[in-house]
Amino acid sequence: MEPWLVADGPKLLLWGAETAAYLAGATLLLSLLQLLAKYAQKWQQMRAIPTVAYAFPLVGHSLLMKADGQEFFQQIIQYSEEYRDRPLLKLWVGPIPMVALYRAENVEVILTSSKQIDKSYMYKFLEPWLGQGLLTSTGNKWRARRKMLTPTFHFTILEDFLDVMNEHANVLVKKLEKHVNQEAFNCFFYITLCALDIICETAMGKNIGAQNNGDSDYVRAVYRMSDITLRRMKMPWFWPDLWYLLFKEGREHRRSLKILHSFTNNVITERVSQMKAEEEGRDDQDGIKRRAFLDLLLGAIDEEGKKLSHEDIREEVDTFMFEGHDTTAAAINWSLYLLGCYPEAQKKVDNELDEVFGTFGPFIRYTVGTKCTKTYVIHFHGGQAVGAI
Numbered sequence: 001m002e003p004w005l006v007a008d009g010p011k012l013l014l015w016g017a018e019t020a021a022y023l024a025g026a027t028l029l030l031s032l033l034q035l036l037a038k039y040a041q042k043w044q045q046m047r048a049i050p051t052v053a054y055a056f057p058l059v060g061h062s063l064l065m066k067a068d069g070q071e072f073f074q075q076i077i078q079y080s081e082e083y084r085d086r087p088l089l090k091l092w093v094g095p096i097p098m099v100a101l102y103r104a105e106n107v108e109v110i111l112t113s114s115k116q117i118d119k120s121y122m123y124k125f126l127e128p129w130l131g132q133g134l135l136t137s138t139g140n141k142w143r144a145r146r147k148m149l150t151p152t153f154h155f156t157i158l159e160d161f162l163d164v165m166n167e168h169a170n171v172l173v174k175k176l177e178k179h180v181n182q183e184a185f186n187c188f189f190y191i192t193l194c195a196l197d198i199i200c201e202t203a204m205g206k207n208i209g210a211q212n213n214g215d216s217d218y219v220r221a222v223y224r225m226s227d228i229t230l231r232r233m234k235m236p237w238f239w240p241d242l243w244y245l246l247f248k249e250g251r252e253h254r255r256s257l258k259i260l261h262s263f264t265n266n267v268i269t270e271r272v273s274q275m276k277a278e279e280e281g282r283d284d285q286d287g288i289k290r291r292a293f294l295d296l297l298l299g300a301i302d303e304e305g306k307k308l309s310h311e312d313i314r315e316e317v318d319t320f321m322f323e324g325h326d327t328t329a330a331a332i333n334w335s336l337y338l339l340g341c342y343p344e345a346q347k348k349v350d351n352e353l354d355e356v357f358g359t360f361g362p363f364i365r366y367t368v369g370t371k372c373t374k375t376y377v378i379h380f381h382g383g384q385a386v387g388a389i
């Protein structure tokens with residue numbers, strides 16, 4: 001080897017390392033500047049939209065937002081009351097601007113658009129659980145899935161699920177009955193557990209008995225995951241994945257995710273082998289077999305005749321578990337609350353049910369074109385149920 005090469009070797013190495021470090025630093029700086037420029041441009045673009053209060057750079061309104069779900073809801077109500085006369089409202093969640101639409105004519109523009117199908121940035125935080133199912137996906141993936149899954153919402157298919165709904169609704173009514181003429185109680189968890197029982201059995205064909213065993217790991221994980229995800233959306237300092245894991249909440253998120261995915265994975269695997277056994281005529285399980293949304297997914301094919309993969313199916317089942325319990329539980333709770341607050345409306349509903357179905361008494365399944373369980377409603381006092389009639 002030439003002597004000058006030996007002497008200059010370490011120097012060359014040092015020079016190479018220094019250049020690499022400068023280049024990496026310059027690239028990082030450039031990316032940061034690019035991000036800042038984009039952020040400043042967005043800030044400028046959004047200036048004209050009314051806002052609730054001064055937004056701090058980068059954290060926006062995040063420090064202002066209540067972490068607790070109940071308090072946050074009250075806060076949103078207060079803002080929409082305060083700014084009722086404005087057409088829309090802007091809120092910076094960290095560096096991300098959110099626009100709140102609360103007038104029917106503005107909301108309609110978005111809901112009827114076939115172009116505006118991208119979900120907001122916040123939906124990214126649902127992806128660890130739901131993957132890219134119907135709720136979180138966009139573009140061609142969403143269009144193809146939507147086309148494939150729309151037939152599963154057909155009325156005749158939904159009718160098959162009425163027995164399941166009636167069964168679980170009866171458990172709920174029996175639980176409520178125990179409170180007749182007793183102290184005030186919070187019916188929220190009763191309703192949520194009932195909604196979970198119904199969605200579990202209609203989506204996966206699995207009776208988890210949540211109403212009788214609210215302590216199941218899966219039920220707790222569904223419940224906690226919805227809550228944790230909504231909290232994370234409001235707190236930009238919890239957004240980076242690795243950083244999030246340093247916090248108790250991040251670790252709970254990871255634990256819940258594991259419980260949720262292994263439960264759905266097991267149900268899908270079990271159902272696939274059960275269907276195989278049925279096909280091969282070696283199914284030894286007696287009794288009526290109910291079709292679930294999962295069975296329809298296992299049989300669904302796209303335009304090219306391709307079936308959904310295990311992963312695709314898990315995404316959709318998890319999506320239905322999330323979408324199907326939280327929304328319906330909230331809607332039922334609101335309906336009960338309002339019926340309790342307005343006894344005259346409650347009386348009207350009761351009369352109408354009697355008119356349509358007759359006065360046979362509670363918990364009876366009627367067949368008048370469609371089946372229906374007549375459930376009995378509750379008095380409300382200061383937000384608490386005080387008894388079932």
Ligand code: HEM
Pocket residue numbers: 119134135146319320323324325327328331
């Ligand atoms: C009162 C009850 C319900 C309400 C208020 C409700 C509300 C909504 C809303 C507002 C969306 C649009 C969300 C968005 O695109 O950002 C949505 C989408 C969706 N909901 Fe519901 N929902 C309810 C019940 C259900 C149930 C019971 C299921 C399933 C069993 C379900 C499954 C879905 C799915 C899969 C999507 C995504 C659809 C798509 O983007 O193509 N929902 N729901």
